[in-house]
Amino acid sequence: MRIGILFHSSCGGSSRIGGELAVELAGRGHVVHMFARDPYFLAAAAEEEIRFHRTAIDWGRPDPSILRLNWSEEELKSLLNCVLRVVTEEDLEILHIHYAVPFAFIAQELKARLGEQAPVLVATLHGTDVTVHGRDPVTGPSLSRMLRFFDGLTTVSYSHARVAAQVFRLKRLPTVIPNFTRFTGLHSLSNMHGSESSFPQGGGNGNLDVKPAICHVSNFRPLKDPESVARIFLGIRRRTDSELWLVGDGPEMKKVKSFVVREGIESDVRYFGLQPNVRPILACADLLLMTSITESFCLAALEAMACGVPVLATKVGGLPEVVLHGETGFLFPLGEHSSAVEFAVDLFANPVKHRAMRKAAAIRARKFSHKEIVQLYENYYQALNCVRREVGTAESTAVSPVPY
Numbered sequence: 173m174r175i176g177i178l179f180h181s182s183c184g185g186s187s188r189i190g191g192e193l194a195v196e197l198a199g200r201g202h203v204v205h206m207f208a209r210d211p212y213f214l215a216a217a218a219e220e221e222i223r224f225h226r227t228a229i230d231w232g233r234p235d236p237s238i239l240r241l242n243w244s245e246e247e248l249k250s251l252l253n254c255v256l257r258v259v260t261e262e263d264l265e266i267l268h269i270h271y272a273v274p275f276a277f278i279a280q281e282l283k284a285r286l287g288e289q290a291p292v293l294v295a296t297l298h299g300t301d302v303t304v305h306g307r308d309p310v311t312g313p314s315l316s317r318m319l320r321f322f323d324g325l326t327t328v329s330y331s332h333a334r335v336a337a338q339v340f341r342l343k344r345l346p347t348v349i350p351n352f353t354r355f356t357g358l359h360s361l362s363n364m365h366g367s368e369s370s371f372p373q374g375g376g377n378g379n380l381d382v383k384p385a386i387c388h389v390s391n392f393r394p395l396k397d398p399e400s401v402a403r404i405f406l407g408i409r410r411r412t413d414s415e416l417w418l419v420g421d422g423p424e425m426k427k428v429k430s431f432v433v434r435e436g437i438e439s440d441v442r443y444f445g446l447q448p449n450v451r452p453i454l455a456c457a458d459l460l461l462m463t464s465i466t467e468s469f470c471l472a473a474l475e476a477m478a479c480g481v482p483v484l485a486t487k488v489g490g491l492p493e494v495v496l497h498g499e500t501g502f503l504f505p506l507g508e509h510s511s512a513v514e515f516a517v518d519l520f521a522n523p524v525k526h527r528a529m530r531k532a533a534a535i536r537a538r539k540f541s542h543k544e545i546v547q548l549y550e551n552y553y554q555a556l557n558c559v560r561r562e563v564g565t566a567e568s569t570a571v572s573p574v575p576y
Contacts, residue, residue, distance in 0.1 A: 173553060174203045174262055176255070176291070178278065179270040181209040183236045183391055183420065183446055185471040186298035189328075189351050190270035196354075196546040198222045205258050207251070225254055236446055237391050237422040241305075243274050252281050259291055266553050268294040272301040273311070276318035283321045292556045295319065297327040297336050297346060299468040300395065306339040316340045324556045329490025332468040347552065350493070351469045352545035353537060355451055355478035383413045384520050387457035387481070389450055389472040390464075392422030399424065400463035400509065402431045402441075407513035409440055412520050419444045419453055454479040458526070459516060465506065467491050477501070478537035480530040484515055494540075500533040 175197055179190025191206070198204040198221055205223045243251075255278055258264065267282070269275035272295060282290045305311045316339075319325060325346040327333045333345040386405055390396040398418075405416040418428065418441065432441050444453060450472075454460070460476035462485040469490040473483045477494075483501030485491050495501040502515040519526050 174265045176205040176264045176267040178207040182239045186271040241273050264291040267291045270296050271298050273305045279321045280318045293322045294324040295322045302336045328469040329493045331490045349548045351471050352540050352542045353474050353478045354542045384458040385415045386459045386461050387417040388461050389419040392424040395465050397463045397465050399427050402428050404509050404512045408516045411517050416441045421446050457481050477533035480534040482529040500536045
């Protein structure tokens, strides 16, 4: 198939999945055109024959920690012209956008200009495009109208599918195709048990201690509530000698650093900054801590589990569909920091339980491997193409739900 993938240039989950889907599809022999401002977090794209397209406007190097949504009319026009050119010259069969804002506009314009000659249009709703922008009194109604131009809608969890259907008043739930990871296998044991590994240059202080490491990976946006990560770590640190590893950067980092200094725990916190590849760090951690206020899926949790790292996270959104409480990690009610502290302290005091949970986490993550999930996308594209050929529209298409 000839497929176009459109996504944001950031370190968020929608960008990661959009880019890695392009890489996987190209590896399977499809002709793939990638539309993005900058493939900063997609070094693997160079390994496959992917045709990368920038818009004509030069924005300079974007900040990967920021999901830039306020595109000007000039920027949108430039992107639309780029997509139109590739769609017509390359005869694309599928155009798949990841994140509705502002890319739903592109689909609307393609339908208006090309009619039945437009490619099959697919949108994956990833998170705040629904929970924030979909509920906005100004952008929400327009997004709801634009989504009607798509032949297929998917999202990454059953929880988020229900929210999307309610927010956008959809006739049926979007098809659930969960996020995936290209991490495979159980990696080295945690430094708590004496493993050896290396970190990216500039990460941490370079010393591997025997005390357990609690890791947090995010873009440090308010919805991730990273200050609560520091507060929970402080509670754990008072009872168990441990370290906090912060991977990523973003608008809330300043608050986190202020808290760390105020509580006098600077020597126990290591800052890794933005990392294109978090696997070497996760593979040496003992626990991933996520305190999100809302999550459609939580790719960081899946990647940690794939490295054999249990997850301690808030029980919100799609996280219970990824993390099995008591088996691959622990889920605690939003705001109940004391419960999170108890779970972590108990786990670190029980090496046998920790080792069993690590193994279970890695096994669980295999259900979300790229091999299985990308195949679901291929099947979905083919089903939509068949419906287009048979009835001229894919509106009534129903694809089997994902058993995970």
